């Protein structure tokens with residue numbers, strides 16, 4: 264501790280004060296950092312960053328997003344192969360496809376030669392990016408089950424690998440490239456957007472919410488899930504490097520899946536910081552277009568697919584009860600719902616004074632949506648992956664409410680400054696809705712500001728792309744050169 268203190272003096276004064284206070288008073292640092300509203304996790308990160316010793320990135324235990332990378336493209340440009348089941352035509356595609364699009368277009372813009380192996384059943388609507396001479400698409404027809412036809416994509420890949428220069432690095436989004444093909448490739452990284460072990464938490468929540476007496480079909484499904492985990496534990500080692508999209512998934516890959524730590528890297532998702540940013544006038548326009556009355560002092564936002572496993576039955580029930588039991592809440596709160604799905608109609612049933620169902624929004628409208636709300640809630644019960652909507656709200660400067668899932672509490676809502684978390688029951692959700700309402704706009708704005716500051720360091724598309732670029736440089740074929748890229752020289756922020 265004493266050695267660290269001297270290092271700290273020239274850096275974040277906040278850190279100094281906290282460390283000194285805890286040293287003098289012997290009250291633990293965690294307490295003081297809480298007292299000052301200072302993020303304990305940032306403290307840990309600052310410690311890492313401010314040590315002068317170089318870091319071996321492959322053994323870096325935390326998310327790479329905490330590191331600082333140069334904005335200048337590297338001297339060495341890579342030839343990258345990407346395997347992804349589907350390439351999205353629209354920007355509002357979610358999850359894995361959105362990740363592939365955001366990340367790889369950013370890498371192409373930085374000058375890397377990109378080859379995308381993907382499936383499409385129609386070649387008419389395919390985006391070709393006419394303004395870029397990069398990326399190159401290698402299209403094949405999907406299998407009946409909707410996967411990449413492994414024999415065909417492998418042939419396409421080998422043909423490209425043999426023409427001109429070979430690939431420096433191979434990236435597969437989930438099992439885009441099956442393990443049977445990835446087995447002997449050292450310069451390969453797979454990104455996991457959800458692993459079976461995480462899903463067990465979702466299963467437990469769903470069973471409890473159904474509240475039925477024992478159902479044989481249910482216990483069969485649960486048994487199958489555990490088998491799936493074991494299957495994954497067996498085949499995952501066939502991928503050389505693993506990118507976990509949350510800190511929790513990284514931990515599970517190392518401990519439960521027993522993958523050696525130097526092959527597991529945490530890179531959190533990022534979203535486009537040029538689109539999702541604070542803009543008061545955009546929010547005001549959105550508000551007046553919708554005609555939201557002045558009497559509404561808190562606007563709660565919900566976005567995404569309105570389906571059961573995203574937690575909408577629970578959300579619906581909690582809102583219905585709160586609106587019914589408390590007229591003051593009803594008069595001063597309005598909920599905006601963006602997206603579509605079966606629960607849209609149910610929400611409409613709560614009355615347009617209480618809930619406005621907006622349907623799916625284009626990216627620009629979505630930016631308006633995030634700007635008008637005071638707090639964003641994502642009631643998802645899916646424990647896997649890292650939801651993009653949470654990150655979009657953060658970059659717009661809004662605090663969050665979300666379920667206590669390990670990926671969320673471990674990587675996003677890491678403290679009370681970022682927002683609120685609740686156990687997925689109607690009772691707990693109602694409690695958190697009341698709490699947010701009682702806290703009011705001023706506190707929400709303060710949290711939102713904190714969320715954006717943290718988000719701009721961690722969750723931008725630029726940061727995500729820079730982290731992946733560095734990983735790709737590090738694991739790429741040329742070992743002599745790659746070595747340098749695996750060593751990170753800490754910067755002083």
Ligand SMILES: *[C@@H]1O[C@H](CO)[C@@H](O)[C@H](O)[C@H]1NC(C)=O
Pocket residue numbers: 386387
């Ligand atoms: C689509 O691709 C197939 C084969 O890849 C080709 O035969 C067909 O002519 C293409 N259709 C159009 C409209 O480009």
Ligand SMILES: *[C@@H]1O[C@H](CO)[C@@H](O)[C@H](O)[C@H]1NC(C)=O
Pocket residue numbers: 421424425429430448
């Ligand atoms: C790609 O080409 C290089 C150079 O010819 C070769 O060493 C490598 O094995 C090839 N990769 C695959 C997966 O075939």
Ligand SMILES: *[C@@H]1O[C@H](CO)[C@@H](O)[C@H](O)[C@H]1NC(C)=O
Pocket residue numbers: 474
């Ligand atoms: C579950 O069902 C029982 C009886 O059917 C009921 O008493 C209990 O309140 C229910 N629990 C929840 C959490 O809904």
Ligand SMILES: *[C@@H]1O[C@H](CO)[C@@H](O)[C@H](O)[C@H]1NC(C)=O
Pocket residue numbers: 542544545548
């Ligand atoms: C804010 O939004 C308005 C309305 O959409 C737009 O005209 C303006 O350029 C935006 N400002 C910034 C800084 O992006």
Ligand SMILES: *[C@@H]1O[C@H](CO)[C@@H](O)[C@H](O)[C@H]1NC(C)=O
Pocket residue numbers: 588589590591592697701
């Ligand atoms: C609504 O809830 C608030 C805060 O919990 C409470 O002060 C108020 O009395 C309630 N109003 C009604 C009508 O129940």
